[in-house]
Amino acid sequence: MATTKTDPKLALTANGNKKTKFYEGLTREQLIQAYRLMYTSRRIDDREILLKRQQKIFFQMSGAGHEAIGVAAGLALKSGYDWFYPYYRDRALCLALGVEPYNMFLQGVGAADDPSSGGRQMPSHWSYPALHIVTQSSPTGSQILQAVGCSEGGRYFSRHPKAAEIPASAADYRQFKNVSFQGDEVTYVSLGDGTSSEGEFWEALNAAALGKLPVIFCVEDNGYAISVPVEVQTAGGSISRLVSGFPNFHFEEVDGTDPVASYAAFARAAKYCREGHGPAFVHAHVIRPYSHSLSDDERLYRPDTERERDAQRDPVTRTQMFLLREGILDDKGITQLEKEVEAELQIAVDRALEALPPAPESVMNFIYSPDIDATSSAFETQAAAEPPEGKDGKKPAAKTMADLITATLRDEMKRDERIVIFGEDVADCSREEYLRQKLVKGKGGVFKLTFGLQCEFGNDRVFNSPLAEAAIVGRATGMATRGLKPVVEIQFFDYIWPAMMQIRDELSVIRWRSNNGFSCPVVIRVAIGGYLTGGAIYHSQCGESIFTHIPGLRVVFPSNSLDAAGLLRTAVRCDDPVLFLEHKRLYRESYGRSAYPGPDYMIPFGKAKIVQPGTDLTVVTYGAVVPRALQAAQKLEREQGVKVELIDLRSLNPFDWDAIAASVAKTNRVLVAYEDTLSWGYGAEIAARIADQLFDKLDAPVRRVAAKDVFVAYQPILEDAILPQPNDLYLAMKELSEY
Ligand SMILES: Cc1ncc(C[n+]2csc(CCOP(=O)(O)OP(=O)(O)O)c2C)c(N)n1
Numbered sequence: 001m002a003t004t005k006t007d008p009k010l011a012l013t014a015n016g017n018k019k020t021k022f023y024e025g026l027t028r029e030q031l032i033q034a035y036r037l038m039y040t041s042r043r044i045d046d047r048e049i050l051l052k053r054q055q056k057i058f059f060q061m062s063g064a065g066h067e068a069i070g071v072a073a074g075l076a077l078k079s080g081y082d083w084f085y086p087y088y089r090d091r092a093l094c095l096a097l098g099v100e101p102y103n104m105f106l107q108g109v110g111a112a113d114d115p116s117s118g119g120r121q122m123p124s125h126w127s128y129p130a131l132h133i134v135t136q137s138s139p140t141g142s143q144i145l146q147a148v149g150c151s152e153g154g155r156y157f158s159r160h161p162k163a164a165e166i167p168a169s170a171a172d173y174r175q176f177k178n179v180s181f182q183g184d185e186v187t188y189v190s191l192g193d194g195t196s197s198e199g200e201f202w203e204a205l206n207a208a209a210l211g212k213l214p215v216i217f218c219v220e221d222n223g224y225a226i227s228v229p230v231e232v233q234t235a236g237g238s239i240s241r242l243v244s245g246f247p248n249f250h251f252e253e254v255d256g257t258d259p260v261a262s263y264a265a266f267a268r269a270a271k272y273c274r275e276g277h278g279p280a281f282v283h284a285h286v287i288r289p290y291s292h293s294l295s296d297d298e299r300l301y302r303p304d305t306e307r308e309r310d311a312q313r314d315p316v317t318r319t320q321m322f323l324l325r326e327g328i329l330d331d332k333g334i335t336q337l338e339k340e341v342e343a344e345l346q347i348a349v350d351r352a353l354e355a356l357p358p359a360p361e362s363v364m365n366f367i368y369s370p371d372i373d374a375t376s377s378a379f380e381t382q383a384a385a386e387p388p389e390g391k392d393g394k395k396p397a398a399k400t401m402a403d404l405i406t407a408t409l410r411d412e413m414k415r416d417e418r419i420v421i422f423g424e425d426v427a428d429c430s431r432e433e434y435l436r437q438k439l440v441k442g443k444g445g446v447f448k449l450t451f452g453l454q455c456e457f458g459n460d461r462v463f464n465s466p467l468a469e470a471a472i473v474g475r476a477t478g479m480a481t482r483g484l485k486p487v488v489e490i491q492f493f494d495y496i497w498p499a500m501m502q503i504r505d506e507l508s509v510i511r512w513r514s515n516n517g518f519s520c521p522v523v524i525r526v527a528i529g530g531y532l533t534g535g536a537i538y539h540s541q542c543g544e545s546i547f548t549h550i551p552g553l554r555v556v557f558p559s560n561s562l563d564a565a566g567l568l569r570t571a572v573r574c575d576d577p578v579l580f581l582e583h584k585r586l587y588r589e590s591y592g593r594s595a596y597p598g599p600d601y602m603i604p605f606g607k608a609k610i611v612q613p614g615t616d617l618t619v620v621t622y623g624a625v626v627p628r629a630l631q632a633a634q635k636l637e638r639e640q641g642v643k644v645e646l647i648d649l650r651s652l653n654p655f656d657w658d659a660i661a662a663s664v665a666k667t668n669r670v671l672v673a674y675e676d677t678l679s680w681g682y683g684a685e686i687a688a689r690i691a692d693q694l695f696d697k698l699d700a701p702v703r704r705v706a707a708k709d710v711f712v713a714y715q716p717i718l719e720d721a722i723l724p725q726p727n728d729l730y731l732a733m734k735e736l737s738e739y
């Protein structure tokens with residue numbers, strides 16, 4: 001660990017010798033270039049502000065005051081080689097990495113040709129795949145964990161270079177994920193001082209320190225988060241002080257309005273990371289001269305005296321003075337440079353104002369992969385022939401859902417070295433020596449579904465994560481952006497919520513918001529559901545409709561072993577993010593066991609299974625309600641002769657509307673049954689759609705059976721009363737059939 005601190009009150013770093021050729025390693029030409037970039041950045045902000053006032057663009061976010069630290073980072077790091085997760089004030093960094101001003105204006109006007117998003121994102125939400133600038137979102141801080149995952153991805157490929165190759169036979173996501181990596185690459189991520197209060201920031205620092213990862217965290221501290229000053233935001237007022245206890249880090253605290261000192265800080269940080277010592281933290285003191293955004297007026301909460309004090313540290317004016325003082329440029333040279341920039345920006349603005357907007361018909365493009373359609377027949381493969389009978393004439397025992405999920409993971413890991421598995425407790429044993437010395441057998445997950453995988457594939461590929469769900473999903477997202485296929489586990493659905501921001505605002509939308517520039521096809525396996533007699537409130541939750549409501553996320557929910565194997569393989573090989581819901585009660589149930597269908601068995605998403613055909617009533621369900629509904633249907637047929645057609649949806653997003661419509665056209669009566677709470681649940685959408693599109697086919701109202709609108713209680717008598725039981729299903733089916 002090393003710390004370098006520059007007093008932010010010091011004057012701009014200078015050699016005091018006009019004849020010198022280098023300033024902390026920067027040549028005079030590089031300093032002129034740095035000034036050109038800083039000036040360009042500031043003038044783009046000014047132009048955008050004007051355009052916004054003229055209502056020619058729709059939003060403005062300035063990088064003013066942050067130019068020096070941005071340019072310094074751009075000079076110290078390598079565009080298209082290192083990886084970048086900048087935040088919205090990093091305009092100067094992006095310019096230094098090679099983004100054209102024209103492209104920035106294209107984003108402002110929301111043009112079809114805007115390379116960051118094709119008009120989908122606000123300006124200053126950078127995304128430039130060729131430059132390794134990864135698509136940025138608006139939630140402050142959600143980029144930080146992804147940067148950690150990105151750096152882990154680079155390290156993984158360096159250690160497993162064969163994984164980066166694309167086998168000719170790989171009919172899967174790898175065909176569309178070209179991988180590049182460098183042994184000494186660095187990942188840059190930046191954030192504001194306010195954002196350092198987000199929990200994900202701390203999860204990211206912890207993960208980077210644990211893994212000694214080559215990530216540079218840059219906090220651009222302008223003293224405010226909109227109107228909230230740093231002393232209200234950060235205990236003690238200094239983020240440097242708070243993070244100083246993290247091991248394996250190199251720390252820098254620097255005047256971020258001084259490009260030379262900032263460059264030196266970044267150069268030291270990058271060297272430390274490239275040499276493999278661990279992550280670095282650059283705390284840059286900057287200013288924010290243009291209010292938070294155009295929607296904010298800082299005079300409401302900052303007096304003139306304070307604003308004037310800041311203005312004296314303006315990085316653009318200070319750098320100009322520095323060039324003059326050092327004799328690097330004279331007045332004429334400065335004027336000439338500024339004229340050139342103005343002329344360049346005028347051309348860029350004029351061109352951008354003529355750019356065409358995106359076509360309204362394009363809005364649905366790139367929600368999912370345009371390359372691999374996980375609903376297509378390419379994913380409809382036959383199960384291998386049943387294994388032969390043994391010598392005793394008996395068939396081998398049918399396998400549980402838990403067995404087949406493990407078998408599928410094992411076969412996919414053999415087939416594809418890009419698959420990594422991590423989560424809480426998923427490894428056999430983090431202290432490998434215990435396994436080597438055969439002192440322990442290993443755990444492999446609280447439900448043991450990943451048992452044996454670390455021993456077989458090594459702890460690079462199967463490992464325990466800290467207890468931090470946002471970190472699990474955020475890191476996986478960063479890894480998948482680089483071309484890995486993380487198959488992560490959320491131990492209980494009840495604890496998925498810390499990861500919600502990553503799932504809803506990042507994972508599911510990265511492809512769409514970057515206009516197909518980036519993608520992150522992660523698989524999240526989640527143990528879900530109740531009927532556990534004792535699971536209680538926090539080990540029984542469902543809540544799938546909260547996730548089926550998210551565009552861009554595939555949601556599947558198998559009810560039996562064979563479907564679990566087929567759908568999991570599709571999830572792993574496809575090119576979209578998938579939430580794979582595994583019902584805990586079904587893991588080892590005797591219902592729905594089967595033989596392993598072989599290493600290539602797949603089921604396309606969006607195809608329901610007719611569990612039993614019928615003519616009198618349709619029941620649409622999934623998950624643990626399937627065996628309960630079957631039991632009820634069989635009783636109804638025995639007692640009343642009513643033939644129920646039972647549909648197991650298996651995939652919840654997309655879902656098999658055709659199967660529902662065909663069945664309802666035949667039976668004219670339909671019950672939708674699910675384990676989650678009744679109101680606003682998954683069945684509401686199905687029922688609404690049936691009412692809308694199949695109204696003339698119905699002889700009875702659409703009915704639902706689901707859990708009561710309450711949490712799942714511990715005492716089994718209460719649990720039974722809360723969750724839908726076979727008898728509830730039976731009564732509803734009977735009533736509907738008699739309607
Ligand atoms: C998670 C989240 N919460 C709130 C906001 C609204 N918001 C946008 S910027 C901002 C302040 C950020 O301050 P800081 O991190 O210091 O960055 P600065 O803008 O000062 O550079 C807030 C509260 C947001 N975008 N994301």
Ligand SMILES: [Mg+2]
Pocket residue numbers: 192193194220221222223224225226
């Ligand atoms: Mg701030």
